[in-house]
Amino acid sequence: MNIIDWINEHNGNFAQLKKLIISMNLMPGLSKSSFDHLTEKLLQQLEKGADQDKLEKVIETELCVSYGLYKSEFDAEELASEIFNWWESNND
Secondary structure, three states: OOHHHHHHHHHHHHHHHHHHHHHOOOOOOOOHHHHHHHHHHHHHHHHOOOOHHHHHHHHHHHHHHHOOOOHHHOOHHHHHHHHHHHHHHHOO
8 A cells, every 4th residue: 555545544534533433422512623632542543453452541541631531421441342343344
């Protein structure tokens, strides 16, 4: 795969993952662009071959540290499962 194809694939995956994250309604008052940081972090991990447990840790850390949520305000395991399932179904 050449660099242009990789960039196009990455951008397409970014857009789809961001749409999925927004649909989870984690923080209803935030603008859609507010989730760019989380989306990029998760996509990088997925592209590196991270498993569901790693995604769960990234989600937990990012939502608590970067977004100021408490662990009780979201289910990192469920979110990681949804994201990992999306990744698996899109990248067979």
